[in-house]
Amino acid sequence: MRFLRLADRNIKEIYRDPISLLLGLFMPLIMLFLFSSMFKLAELDTFSPINLTPGVIIFSFSLIIMFSAVLLAKDRQSAFLIRLFTTPLTAWDYILAYILPFIPFALMQTAVCLLVGALLGAVYQQMIFALLVFLLMAFVCVSIGMIMGSLLTENQVSAVGSLFVVIISLFSGAWMDLKMVGGLFEKIGYALPFAHAVDVARAALKGTEFKDFSHSVFILLIYTVSLFFIAVASFLYAKRKK
Amino acid sequence: MKVQKIKPEATSAPAVVTHELVRHFGKRVAVNGLNLEIQKGEIFSLLGTNGAGKTTSIKMLCCLLQPTSGTASLMGYDIRKEPDKIKEIIGVSPQETAITGHLNTKENLLLMGGVSGLSKQKSRDRAEELMHFMGLEDRKDQTRKLSGGMQRRLSIAMALMADPQILFLDEPTLGLDPHARRQVWEYIEKLRNDKTILLTTHYLEEADALSDHLAIIHEGRIIAEGTSQELKKRFSKMQNLKINTEYVPPQLPDMLKNKYVEHVAYNKGILEISAMKIDIYAVMDILRAQEVKINGIYLQEASLDDIFIKLTEKEVQE
Numbered sequence: 001m002r003f004l005r006l007a008d009r010n011i012k013e014i015y016r017d018p019i020s021l022l023l024g025l026f027m028p029l030i031m032l033f034l035f036s037s038m039f040k041l042a043e044l045d046t047f048s049p050i051n052l053t054p055g056v057i058i059f060s061f062s063l064i065i066m067f068s069a070v071l072l073a074k075d076r077q078s079a080f081l082i083r084l085f086t087t088p089l090t091a092w093d094y095i096l097a098y099i100l101p102f103i104p105f106a107l108m109q110t111a112v113c114l115l116v117g118a119l120l121g122a123v124y125q126q127m128i129f130a131l132l133v134f135l136l137m138a139f140v141c142v143s144i145g146m147i148m149g150s151l152l153t154e155n156q157v158s159a160v161g162s163l164f165v166v167i168i169s170l171f172s173g174a175w176m177d178l179k180m181v182g183g184l185f186e187k188i189g190y191a192l193p194f195a196h197a198v199d200v201a202r203a204a205l206k207g208t209e210f211k212d213f214s215h216s217v218f219i220l221l222i223y224t225v226s227l228f229f230i231a232v233a234s235f236l237y238a239k240r241k242k
Numbered sequence: 243m244k245v246q247k248i249k250p251e252a253t254s255a256p257a258v259v260t261h262e263l264v265r266h267f268g269k270r271v272a273v274n275g276l277n278l279e280i281q282k283g284e285i286f287s288l289l290g291t292n293g294a295g296k297t298t299s300i301k302m303l304c305c306l307l308q309p310t311s312g313t314a315s316l317m318g319y320d321i322r323k324e325p326d327k328i329k330e331i332i333g334v335s336p337q338e339t340a341i342t343g344h345l346n347t348k349e350n351l352l353l354m355g356g357v358s359g360l361s362k363q364k365s366r367d368r369a370e371e372l373m374h375f376m377g378l379e380d381r382k383d384q385t386r387k388l389s390g391g392m393q394r395r396l397s398i399a400m401a402l403m404a405d406p407q408i409l410f411l412d413e414p415t416l417g418l419d420p421h422a423r424r425q426v427w428e429y430i431e432k433l434r435n436d437k438t439i440l441l442t443t444h445y446l447e448e449a450d451a452l453s454d455h456l457a458i459i460h461e462g463r464i465i466a467e468g469t470s471q472e473l474k475k476r477f478s479k480m481q482n483l484k485i486n487t488e489y490v491p492p493q494l495p496d497m498l499k500n501k502y503v504e505h506v507a508y509n510k511g512i513l514e515i516s517a518m519k520i521d522i523y524a525v526m527d528i529l530r531a532q533e534v535k536i537n538g539i540y541l542q543e544a545s546l547d548d549i550f551i552k553l554t555e556k557e558v559q560e
Binding site for chain 2: 002004005006008009012013016017078079080082083084085086087088089093
């Protein structure tokens with residue numbers, strides 16, 4: 001269980017950086033308040049609390065991509081990982097230690113957004129299923145972060161991470177109905193996992209039957225498993241290269 | 243101090259042995275046939291300029307890099323076949339200060355204890371011991387706020403957490419001011435005989451002050467090896483002639499170099515000449531012929547610096 005000691009260190013690294021913590025928790029809330037106030041003015045269905053909350057949660061995970069990528073890139077660029085590579089830690093110890101600390105953070109983001117969504121008027125149905133979808137997406141985002149952190153420098157991570165924030169913002173369907181926009185926009189959106197995650201979470205929270213969104217769940221699972229293995233391969237590549 | 247001592251083993255086999263160790267990076271040869279033998283409990287310095295192959299050598303011995311060819315063993319464990327065993331007996335303080343900035347001193351030490359497999363209680367006891375031993379205070383401050391010297395001492399303490407038999411210190415005082423450097427030396431000195439230490443440095447005085455044995459590495463190859471005294475003795479015939487003069491004709495260094503000496507440099511009014519045995523009269527004749535006005539002259543025996551510069555002259559000039 002050596003990975004727990006490294007995971008504990010990573011948790012401290014994340015939670016002792018108050019700016020990141022506040023940004024990760026409060027930025028989604030600001031978005032939630034901002035767009036729900038637009039719902040009051042325009043009554044667009046996308047901005048209703050039950051639709052908006054899952055979208056904001058998936059969007060907030062884009063920050064997890066940034067945080068996990070920066071943590072790993074920083075450790076890789078400093079000699080800290082070199083020091084660790086001379087200890088008896090195994091490859092799986094590193095992988096678990098760099099993934100697990102972000103899961104509680106994602107759950108915290110999810111809980112805060114769901115709570116605020118409920119206060120704004122959302123009524124949730126299949127909460128457990130929605131939570132599982134959010135958990136899958138948290139894994140997807142940490143895996144993307146790990147891939148970036150393994151292959152890019154800290155400066156590159158900031159640039160590429162910002163790109164992911166934009167991609168998730170545009171193509172997750174959090175703020176707009178991709179099917180309504182249609183065309184290339186819709187195709188790109190549904191080629192990525194984010195829009196599927198938003199759709200499934202919305203459907204689950206509204207109590208829609210599983211068969212109506214099983215296709216999206218399948219795509220999400222494929223993305224989760226594939227990205228996890230790519231993340232592991234990237235880390236092992238970075239370890240060998242170091 | 244209460245650092246656990248390694249039990250002297252009955253066998254007198256060396257702690258570290260390398261044989262014709264080679265590492266290529268593409269076409270570049272970073273280490274070119276490294277042969278070393280480091281005895282148990284000694285401090286061994288690998289001395290060389292930047293890019294000489296010191297860090298690459300350490301990385302191979304720590305199983306961070308696979309050698310291109312050659313063999314090496316640590317406490318009898320083969321670096322190619324038994325990296326897991328080796329990782330259990332070594333501690334490494336890398337060139338950069340590899341600490342976790344958001345943790346405090348004790349947390350950094352506990353982390354290393356944890357990842358090395360020590361129990362929580364043993365980690366806590368060992369961390370207390372090492373903080374006392376290395377003069378580190380149990381402060382709540384995050385270590386990113388500590389001075390460079392304190393960070394470096396913490397880095398060494400982290401390498402000692404698992405009570406390793408062999409300690410690798412890669413440029414342990416790089417970038418420190420002279421006061422902080424000497425403090426780090428004092429703590430390394432305290433480990434003498436308890437641990438086998440391989441340290442790399444390009445500070446000659448550091449190697450001179452700390453090492454039982456030292457080797458000068460140049461272009462990936464050991465070019466001289468022995469104790470500091472042995473090296474000085476071996477090269478004792480080398481002399482330095484320093485001449486205080488305001489002007490040196492441009493052709494003079496080449497004239498001297500071609501005929502009498504091995505190293506000539508003119509800097510800030512001092513003409514410096516090194517050779518195994520300087521023929522002062524011959525040098526003076528040339529200086530007179532070139533109408534060089536001599537304000538002062540003195541001859542000195544070689545220091546470790548002179549030996550190092552002479553042996554690595556090609557690289558220094560480059």
